[in-house]
Amino acid sequence: MRRNAKQSLFGLLDIGNLPPRSRLIFVVLSTSTFSFLTSVRSALLVAAVALVIFLGAGCVRKVGFVGIVIATGLLYFLGNSLFSADSIRGIKFLIFRISTAGIIFGIVGALKRMAMLCVSLAWLNRTPIPEMYDSLAAIPPLRKPTMIFLRQMQLLRSEILSFRQSVAMRDTPHPCWDLRSRVLRAYLVLLGVLLRSFEVIGTTAFAAETHVAAETVAESTLEVEHLTVQYSSDGAEVLSDVCLHLRGPGLVYLGGVSGSGRTTLLRAISGYVPRILGMISTGVIRINGADISRMQLREIARYARLVSSDVASSIVGLTVGQEIMLCAHFLTDARYRLRQLGIDHLWDKETSLLSGGEQFRLALACALAAGCPLLLLDTPLAQLDPIGRSEFLAALDEVIKNSNCLVLIADERFDLLSERVAKCLWLERGMLKESSGESITTFGQFKPVFSLGGVQNQMLPTAPKPSGQLVARIENVSVRFGNATALSSATIQVHRGECVALVGMNGSGKTTAGLAIAGLVPVLSGIRHVEGRVAVAFQNPRLQTVERTVQLELGVAPKLQRWSDGERNEFVSNGLKRCTSLADDNPIDLHEQELRFLAVEAITARVSALVLDEPSNCLDSSGLEKLTIRIEELLQSGLGILLITHDEELLQIASSIVVLDQGRVTWSGTSSDYARR
Amino acid sequence: MVNSSSSRIESQREPRLAYYGALMFAVLIAIIGSVMMTATSSPSMKGAALLWLPAALQLIAGVWFGPWLGLLAGGVGAYAAGILAYGGWGLPDIIQNLIAGGVANAFLPGLLFRVFRIDPTFGSQPRNVASALIRLIGILGLTLVFAFAGNALHWGLVGYIPSVVLVCISPLFLIDLRIKRTSLIAGFLIVIVSCVFSASLGCVGSMVAGLNLKASIYSVGIGWFFGDTVSAILGLYVLAVLTKRADAFGLYKH
Numbered sequence: 064m065r066r067n068a069k070q071s072l073f074g075l076l077d078i079g080n081l082p083p084r085s086r087l088i089f090v091v092l093s094t095s096t097f098s099f100l101t102s103v104r105s106a107l108l109v110a111a112v113a114l115v116i117f118l119g120a121g122c123v124r125k126v127g128f129v130g131i132v133i134a135t136g137l138l139y140f141l142g143n144s145l146f147s148a149d150s151i152r153g154i155k156f157l158i159f160r161i162s163t164a165g166i167i168f169g170i171v172g173a174l175k176r177m178a179m180l181c182v183s184l185a186w187l188n189r190t191p192i193p194e195m196y197d198s199l200a201a202i203p204p205l206r207k208p209t210m211i212f213l214r215q216m217q218l219l220r221s222e223i224l225s226f227r228q229s230v231a232m233r234d235t236p237h238p239c240w241d242l243r244s245r246v247l248r249a250y251l252v253l254l255g256v257l258l259r260s261f262e263v264i265g266t267t268a269f270a271a272e273t274h275v276a277a278e279t280v281a282e283s284t285l286e287v288e289h290l291t292v293q294y295s296s297d298g299a300e301v302l303s304d305v306c307l308h309l310r311g312p313g314l315v316y317l318g319g320v321s322g323s324g325r326t327t328l329l330r331a332i333s334g335y336v337p338r339i340l341g342m343i344s345t346g347v348i349r350i351n352g353a354d355i356s357r358m359q360l361r362e363i364a365r366y367a368r369l370v371s372s373d374v375a376s377s378i379v380g381l382t383v384g385q386e387i388m389l390c391a392h393f394l395t396d397a398r399y400r401l402r403q404l405g406i407d408h409l410w411d412k413e414t415s416l417l418s419g420g421e422q423f424r425l426a427l428a429c430a431l432a433a434g435c436p437l438l439l440l441d442t443p444l445a446q447l448d449p450i451g452r453s454e455f456l457a458a459l460d461e462v463i464k465n466s467n468c469l470v471l472i473a474d475e476r477f478d479l480l481s482e483r484v485a486k487c488l489w490l491e492r493g494m495l496k497e498s499s500g501e502s503i504t505t506f507g508q509f510k511p512v513f514s515l516g517g518v519q520n521q522m523l524p525t526a527p528k529p530s531g532q533l534v535a536r537i538e539n540v541s542v543r544f545g546n547a548t549a550l551s552s553a554t555i556q557v558h559r560g561e562c563v564a565l566v567g568m569n570g571s572g573k574t575t576a577g578l579a580i581a582g583l584v585p586v587l588s589g590i591r592h593v594e595g596r597v598a599v600a601f602q603n604p605r606l607q608t609v610e611r612t613v614q615l616e617l618g619v620a621p622k623l624q625r626w627s628d629g630e631r632n633e634f635v636s637n638g639l640k641r642c643t644s645l646a647d648d649n650p651i652d653l654h655e656q657e658l659r660f661l662a663v664e665a666i667t668a669r670v671s672a673l674v675l676d677e678p679s680n681c682l683d684s685s686g687l688e689k690l691t692i693r694i695e696e697l698l699q700s701g702l703g704i705l706l707i708t709h710d711e712e713l714l715q716i717a718s719s720i721v722v723l724d725q726g727r728v729t730w731s732g733t734s735s736d737y738a739r740r
Numbered sequence: 741m742v743n744s745s746s747s748r749i750e751s752q753r754e755p756r757l758a759y760y761g762a763l764m765f766a767v768l769i770a771i772i773g774s775v776m777m778t779a780t781s782s783p784s785m786k787g788a789a790l791l792w793l794p795a796a797l798q799l800i801a802g803v804w805f806g807p808w809l810g811l812l813a814g815g816v817g818a819y820a821a822g823i824l825a826y827g828g829w830g831l832p833d834i835i836q837n838l839i840a841g842g843v844a845n846a847f848l849p850g851l852l853f854r855v856f857r858i859d860p861t862f863g864s865q866p867r868n869v870a871s872a873l874i875r876l877i878g879i880l881g882l883t884l885v886f887a888f889a890g891n892a893l894h895w896g897l898v899g900y901i902p903s904v905v906l907v908c909i910s911p912l913f914l915i916d917l918r919i920k921r922t923s924l925i926a927g928f929l930i931v932i933v934s935c936v937f938s939a940s941l942g943c944v945g946s947m948v949a950g951l952n953l954k955a956s957i958y959s960v961g962i963g964w965f966f967g968d969t970v971s972a973i974l975g976l977y978v979l980a981v982l983t984k985r986a987d988a989f990g991l992y993k994h
Binding site for chain 1: 752753754755756757759760761763764765766767768770771772778781782816823824826827828829830831832833949950959978982985986988989990991
């Protein structure tokens with residue numbers, strides 16, 4: 064009863080009761096005034112008021128906030144008391160001089176700085192990022208830079224977290240006083256962030272400039288004449304003399320093996336090449352008759368819209384609603400497209416809190432809502448769960464049927480698209496081959512049906528039986544991010560030599576479960592038991608690589624674990640044989656497939672279990688074959704594997720399957736039981 | 741040849757790319773800066789960080805994106821860092837973070853690199869630049885030791901002669917390295933000038949917050965200068981390592 068009364072009293076004084084803009088004005092004015100206080104009484108008064116505001120905002124529950132306030136007060140008091148320059152008449156103590164004036168200055172300074180910090184932290188605690196935007200973006204020209212600044216803030220914080228996880232999972236535990244290990248970890252995280260920032264600047268600039276509603280046009284045509292593209296002036300040609308003429312409406316399939324230039328062709332048509340990256344050596348691209356080389360990105364985006372596979376850095380809105388309204392003509396249209404992709408209930412959710420699959424659904428909904436006459440989709444199906452794929456394909460059918468939209472799609476899942484395709488294109492080493500009909504089976508390297516289902520008899524290993532020794536287990540584990548429950552009383556276990564598959568819808572908590580098993584996220588409750596070390600191959604391998612070259616990246620784990628030079632060289636050369644021959648290339652510049660294998664190889668140093676998060680994303684048939692063989696090798700070497708996947712076909716590798724739904728384990732059993740289910 | 745191909749690439753790039761780069765750097769500076777302000781704060785002036793790693797990023801932003809966008813990245817980033825670290829919204833924080841971070845640490849080096857046409861790659865491999873910078877820091881340290889010694893021994897102006905000689909012959913210490921010595925030494929001097937200016941602004945900010953001149957120099961200014969200089973020299977090395985890559989991405993405005 065008394066506690067409730069206290070809570071309601073502090074609730075009345077909660078800074079969060081003010082509207083966002085008034086809250087900001089209050090914080091700026093009060094903290095600015097505090098810095099000019101000179102007497103102990105006034106400083107005490109404002110410190111007391113600030114403390115009430117701090118408590119009212121619920122900051123006391125945050126240990127970090129309380130620690131910063133106390134440390135600031137102590138540091139400021141001691142600093143000014145001991146280093147006071149007005150200490151001619153003070154007491155000499157070692158190298159210090161202590162005087163009354165210095166102590167008073169220290170008390171006033173400490174109180175006012177603590178007061179400033181309390182008010183500011185209360186504001187930070189009670190103001191979610193979208194509200195910060197509302198309060199900061201008072202002047203219309205500042206709205207977009209403010210939004211991008213805050214979005215980058217969200218993104219960078221999550222990227223720093225990913226890089227920290229990436230380094231931590233490759234290291235062995237060290238005592239807290241081991242400075243060398245701490246400095247090395249910090250250096251690797253900083254390097255990863257810095258190297259990644261080049262890419263993020265490009266994708267952010269592209270996304271920010273292309274988030275526009277499209278022009279309505281009577282027809283959509285695409286002409287590509289003798290297009291040759293390089294990524295550097297002295298680099299190889301990625302596309303060579305590509306010619307292409309397409310007319311909408313309809314779905315055009317762009318096929319090819321990994322590294323054949325599909326992504327580059329889509330990037331060139333959207334303007335990403337050369338506006339952001341690479342260069343066009345020769346050739347012209349015309350959309351609806353207009354040469355795009357003379358257009359700014361913003362103009363190109365009115366006619367062509369690209370959805371790329373690195374979706375997180377392509378989002379600029381702070382909430383789902385804000386993101387889609389940057390592209391949609393009308394609110395009803397935006398709502399409708401979100402409903403089609405099954406994420407209309409997430410309208411107010413912060414984009415940084417979406418799962419990888421939900422982010423991709425949002426990007427696709429935005430592309431559809433923009434109403435572009437030319438849609439360019441780069442591996443859209445790989446990151447969606449089976450229901451998401453059906454929903455997206457149904458929405459795509461409707462767009463093609465009801466508008467003049469021309470859709471150019473590059474995806475490995477031709478089996479899901481074959482019935483819809485009007486025309487097929489095939490890229491081979493940067494050169495385009497074209498078929499007149501809808502079949503692409505005539506092209507040499509193409510396997511008719513991409514999926515393990517089509518080739519299972521030749522290549523699939525039989526699901527191995529677990530040897531019985533438990534290597535990783537979480538029991539009744541719950542994980543929360545802010546107010547959202549990501550995992551709720553989940554129990555998952557992996558045995559030596561066993562492959563356990565973890566399946567579920569986008570946003571069901573699969574990635575969180577994988578991170579929890581590896582000990583990379585703090586758990587709210589439950590038990591984690593691991594024999595040895597567990598590492599995770601991230602869903603987005605770009606957030607895992609921290610070093611400048613492939614060779615150095617493979618050497619990160621041995622370096623952190625302080626292996627001998629001989630052991631390290633052997634590990635690196637074995638890794639190189641399995642992922643790529645480009646030892647001195649920057650990992651970020653690798654093809655998606657090579658990068659994915661690098662991400663797996665780089666974490667296999669002395670682990671007892673691996674978590675592979677959507678490892679088949681963006682792999683072509685040969686890549687998938689290589690992956691399954693590698694998984695088999697790892698299992699035979701005695702590792703346990705937790706395989707997070709949407710690919711039903713890949714489940715055949717697993718001996719047992721766990722189904723997650725909204726953070727809860729809803730089913731678990733053997734793969735044969737799952738198939739019967 | 742290299743210049744013509746890089747200008748060809750630059751002509752194909754989105755003109756607003758550098759603007760987004762500056763925003764990204766502002767965010768980096770804000771996040772790293774807030775940690776530095778908390779972990780390495782001056783004991784007598786909260787917010788005056790005695791080791792300011794973002795000085796490296798501010799220098800890079802000024803050199804790559806140009807003085808004005810550098811000002812945006814360096815100033816806004818540092819100001820946001822102050823808000824996150826200690827609720828620094830007021831006038832002293834505007835002087836110490838927004839103005840010192842933006843004008844002194846980013847705008848000024850950006851401007852001077854362009855005025856003196858300094859090649860930020862220093863025409864060399866990163867390992868040569870690292871070696872050269874270590875030697876230059878050593879020379880700077882020795883110069884200061886000689887100057888203090890001369891002063892302590894009351895030799896008057898004669899006491900400064902060893903320091904002056906050492907500075908004059910400093911290029912000789914770099915003679916075996918394949919490097920644009922003039923560019924690197926000029927870059928080194930620009931760092932020192934901008935850090936002196938930045939530390940002076942730091943002192944002004946702390947005087948506005950209530951410290952007197954002597955206290956602000958001893959407890960804020962000196963630490964500020966050395967903390968910024970160490971970090972900005974690290975920035976020179978990063979420039980040598982990453983400028984070519986930034987150029988390929990269209991982020992380096994020639």
